[in-house]
Amino acid sequence: xxxxxxxxxxxxxxxxxxxxxxxxxxxxxxxxxxxxxxxxxxxxxxxxxxxxxxxxxxxxxxxxxxxxxxxxxxxxxxxxxxxxxxxxxxxxxxxxxxxxxxxxxxxxxxxxxxxxxxxxxxxxxxxxxxxxxxxxxxxxxxxxxxxxxxxxxxxxxxxxxxxxxxxxxxxxxxxxxxxxxxxxxxxxxxxxxxxxxxxxxxxxxxxxxxxxxxxxxxxxxxxxxxxxxxxxxxxxxxxxxxxxxxxxxxxxxxxxxxxxxxxxxxxxxxxxxxxxxxxxxxxxxxxxxxxxxxxxxxxxxxxxxxxxxxxxxxxxxxxxxxxxxxxxxxxxxxxxxxxxxxxxxxxxxxxxxxxxxxxxxxxxxxxxxxxxxxxxxxxxxxxxxxxxxxxxxxxxxxxxxxxxxxxxxxxxxxxxxxxxxxxxxxxxxxxxxxxxxxxxxxxxxxxxxxxxxxxxxxxxxxxxxxxxxxxxxxxxxxxxxxxxxxxxxxxxxxxxxxxxxxxxxxxxxxxxxxxxxxxxxxxxxxxxxxxxxxxxxxxxxxxxxxxxxxxxxxxxxxxxxxxxxxxxxxxxxxxxxxxxxxxxxxxxxxxxxxxxxxxxxxxxxxxxxxxxxxxxxxxxxxxxxxxxxxxxxxxxxxxxxxxxxxxxxxxxxxxxxxxxxxxxxxxxxxxxxxxxxxxxxxxxxxxxxxxxxxxxxxxxxxxxxxxxxxxxxxxxxxxxxxxxxxxxxxxxxxxxxxxxxxxxxxxxxxxxxxxxxxxxxxxxxxxxxxxxxxxxxxxxxxxxxxxxxxxxxxxxxxxxxxxxxxxxxxxxxxxxxxxxxxxxxxxxxxxxxxxxxxxxx
Numbered sequence: 001x002x003x004x005x006x007x008x009x010x011x012x013x014x015x016x017x018x019x020x021x022x023x024x025x026x027x028x029x030x031x032x033x034x035x036x037x038x039x040x041x042x043x044x045x046x047x048x049x050x051x052x053x054x055x056x057x058x059x060x061x062x063x064x065x066x067x068x069x070x071x072x073x074x075x076x077x078x079x080x081x082x083x084x085x086x087x088x089x090x091x092x093x094x095x096x097x098x099x100x101x102x103x104x105x106x107x108x109x110x111x112x113x114x115x116x117x118x119x120x121x122x123x124x125x126x127x128x129x130x131x132x133x134x135x136x137x138x139x140x141x142x143x144x145x146x147x148x149x150x151x152x153x154x155x156x157x158x159x160x161x162x163x164x165x166x167x168x169x170x171x172x173x174x175x176x177x178x179x180x181x182x183x184x185x186x187x188x189x190x191x192x193x194x195x196x197x198x199x200x201x202x203x204x205x206x207x208x209x210x211x212x213x214x215x216x217x218x219x220x221x222x223x224x225x226x227x228x229x230x231x232x233x234x235x236x237x238x239x240x241x242x243x244x245x246x247x248x249x250x251x252x253x254x255x256x257x258x259x260x261x262x263x264x265x266x267x268x269x270x271x272x273x274x275x276x277x278x279x280x281x282x283x284x285x286x287x288x289x290x291x292x293x294x295x296x297x298x299x300x301x302x303x304x305x306x307x308x309x310x311x312x313x314x315x316x317x318x319x320x321x322x323x324x325x326x327x328x329x330x331x332x333x334x335x336x337x338x339x340x341x342x343x344x345x346x347x348x349x350x351x352x353x354x355x356x357x358x359x360x361x362x363x364x365x366x367x368x369x370x371x372x373x374x375x376x377x378x379x380x381x382x383x384x385x386x387x388x389x390x391x392x393x394x395x396x397x398x399x400x401x402x403x404x405x406x407x408x409x410x411x412x413x414x415x416x417x418x419x420x421x422x423x424x425x426x427x428x429x430x431x432x433x434x435x436x437x438x439x440x441x442x443x444x445x446x447x448x449x450x451x452x453x454x455x456x457x458x459x460x461x462x463x464x465x466x467x468x469x470x471x472x473x474x475x476x477x478x479x480x481x482x483x484x485x486x487x488x489x490x491x492x493x494x495x496x497x498x499x500x501x502x503x504x505x506x507x508x509x510x511x512x513x514x515x516x517x518x519x520x521x522x523x524x525x526x527x528x529x530x531x532x533x534x535x536x537x538x539x540x541x542x543x544x545x546x547x548x549x550x551x552x553x554x555x556x557x558x559x560x561x562x563x564x565x566x567x568x569x570x571x572x573x574x575x576x577x578x579x580x581x582x583x584x585x586x587x588x589x590x591x592x593x594x595x596x597x598x599x600x601x602x603x604x605x606x607x608x609x610x611x612x613x614x615x616x617x618x619x620x621x622x623x624x625x626x627x628x629x630x631x632x633x634x635x636x637x638x639x640x641x642x643x644x645x646x647x648x649x650x651x652x653x654x655x656x657x658x659x660x661x662x663x664x665x666x667x668x669x670x671x672x673x674x675x676x677x678x679x680x681x682x683x684x685x686x687x688x689x690x691x692x693x694x695x696x697x698x699x700x701x702x703x704x705x706x707x708x709x710x711x712x713x714x715x716x717x718x719x720x721x722x723x724x725x726x727x728x729x730x731x732x733x734x735x736x737x738x739x740x741x742x743x744x745x746x747x748x749x750x751x752x753x754x755x756x757x758x759x760x761x762x763x764x765x766x767x768x769x770x771x772x773x774x775x776x777x778x779x780x781x782x783x784x785x786x787x788x789x790x791x792x793x794x795x796x797x798x799x800x801x802x803x804x805x806x807x808x809x810x811x812x813x814x815x816x817x818x819x820x821x822x823x824x825x826x827x828x829x830x831x832x833x834x835x836x837x838x839x840x841x
């Protein structure tokens with residue numbers, strides 16, 4: 001076809017005409033008042049009252065309430081008032097932490113809120129899906145999720161995947177007047193809908209009660225934390241009964257015995273740990289959102305540090321999003337033609353038919369590149385309305401458009417070279433030559449498409465695109481260069497002990513060429529989608545472990561690769577952007593959708609969204625995941641270590657029948673709790689990542705630090721502090737000091753040990769002299785506040801009386817500081833010895 005007859009892309013009309021003007025602002029308000037917002041009902045209690053209810057039912061709050069009641073019964077007004085104030089402070093801190101976490105999660109929900117295209121007041125608009133109302137005119141396109149129930153007003157090759165409601169895997173074709181349902185997704189084409197039901201009135205909303213009854217499965221770490229705290233609670237209950245019984249047997253005063261039993265129970269219960277877990281996950285998710293990585297559930301943050309394999313797409317992920325047509329292969333002359341440049345009478349139809357086979361308003365990078373090349377090669381406009389469309393189909397895929405050009409139907413197809421050759425059926429020598437050229441172009445890193453011209457076999461269009469009579473026209477070679485940071489991203493993953501596997505629909509030669517350019521380890525290893533499907537499960541598991549490049553992949557093959565990797569114990573992260581990536585994204589431990597070019601279906605299936613479509617964001621996310629997990633571990637070890645000396649200081653003197661048996665009361669324990677809680681949840685959460693963290697291998701997903709050697713180290717730390725505190729206690733008691741003096745010095749030793757423990761636990765490998773140079777303003781604020789409160793209790797008379805303290809010489813406090821230094825400082829010696837042995841090894 002002469003180039004002068006080829007239409008420019010600007011002349012091609014939109015596939016769907018713009019529908020009615022839509023609702024007015026007043027009509028929207030009226031519909032919202034009548035039918036509510038487009039959100040599914042949520043029966044979970046929210047808000048300040050719900051938070052307060054959770055707080056006042058916490059075990060620590062209840063223990064404090066009982067202790068306060070005991071003080072009232074004993075007519076100890078100052079102590080009762082102090083515990084009453086402490087109740088308010090504890091509740092305030094818990095409410096603040098809960099509201100802070102809720103605010104972070106609310107911000108994440110706002111960021112991930114899907115948008116909808118509507119017509120309102122006669123003009124197009126984009127609004128949050130939650131703001132849609134009955135009667136709205138909404139546009140949906142391939143890859144988008146239907147926002148509510150409605151009726152199809154206009155359709156263009158529109159079909160919906162209704163598996164979420166019906167279980168039917170095959171998409172359902174929809175025409176004007178057909179009903180569609182919220183929560184289903186657009187499988188192909190596009191449509192304008194008129195909404196008939198929103199929110200709880202939709203079909204999905206009506207079955208919401210069944211969905212609400214399905215509990216979200218807890219992560220391994222959540223289960224470990226819950227089990228650990230529950231075990232400690234049972235230990236606390238047993239210790240409470242023991243101390244109460246022993247005290248009562250000795251004194252005969254059940255009220256006083258109850259008070260000291262409550263003191264021990266409060267000292268055992270590690271209620272800071274679940275609070276810290278919620279805070280770390282929620283605040284970690286908020287931090288990631290500021291870095292361009294949106295998490296659908298805060299618990300995802302926990303699993304990031306465990307990722308062992310990243311399965312990544314090529315186009316738009318490792319390579320630039322845009323593409324450019326660089327060469328054409330003219331099937332008539334068997335010649336390669338550079339683009340841009342002059343096109344012969346036989347080469348021009350290759351580009352023209354590729355353009356005709358593309359969408360009217362393309363969103364795919366390849367089609368955009370074809371449109372741009374066509375516009376640059378030809379400026380003559382002619383109408384080319386769409387008569388019929390066959391969507392992308394087949395394995396490997398091809399698509400066909402029938403357009404009207406110069407009053408006649410023109411049938412154009414483009415797609416995978418194998419599919420185009422299969423329908424065109426050239427002679428074997430021609431097929432061999434075309435495949436050779438396609439392979440050479442692919443080996444240079446080009447994406448290669450076949451182009452064909454069709455002829456109607458009869459008066460009507462056939463049911464399937466393959467049933468046209470086809471003539472091979474040529475090949476289109478598109479360049480998609482690697483992103484500037486692709487090699488650095490691959491290197492960062494590799495240094496972190498994470499394997500990278502490229503999964504793409506491209507030719508093997510193209511995929512491997514890009515893999516080599518970005519320095520992908522194992523770029524010479526390859527499996528195709530068909531080979532993946534043909535291999536038995538056991539053989540596939542062996543192959544996927546040592547294969548880095550997967551080419552000519554289709555949805556079923558992608559899913560099979562992910563499942564095989566999971567079967568051999570890998571923790572799999574997978575990127576995707578299309579509708580067909582949904583199953584694999586859902587199956588992966590960590591599904592990662594692209595924020596800009598990803599379809600809504602992909603974003604809904606994924607657990608993470610990269611806002612800028614930059615895989616470098618995953619390096620940041622994994623680094624943050626490792627930092628958050630490491631800091632949470634520090635916080636838990638800190639809590640466990642500091643609880644041990646508190647427990648032993650209460651229990652040992654009583655069980656060993658020391659002269660001064662009950663030094664501490666609930667007032668002293670609540671002071672420590674008020675110091676420990678914020679230190680655990682705020683100071684450690686704000687701790688920067690340690691150097692070398694991204695050069696360590698991933699941790700196993702099911703590993704736990706709440707048992708074994710790591711917990712043993714924390715117990716040893718606690719016993720070291722307990723030895724120092726009890727040593728001070730015993731020494732001054734044996735020196736004949738009065739009980740208030742012994743209490744003052746023992747308490748000071750414990751608080752100073754807490755400060756030292758906080759500093760030592762900033763790193764399990766680096767010395768305190770290294771970590772002192774690491775900035776953390778919140779940590780220093782908490783330590784300064786702790787020291788200031790200690791000084792108040794030591795030197796302010798009113799505080800001394802409240803805590804039962806007595807004035808002591810500075811020299812005695814110096815001995816307390818020395819004891820605390822020894823009780824905590826041995827850990828620094830342990831670190832130094834380990835570092836020296838590791839250096840020799």
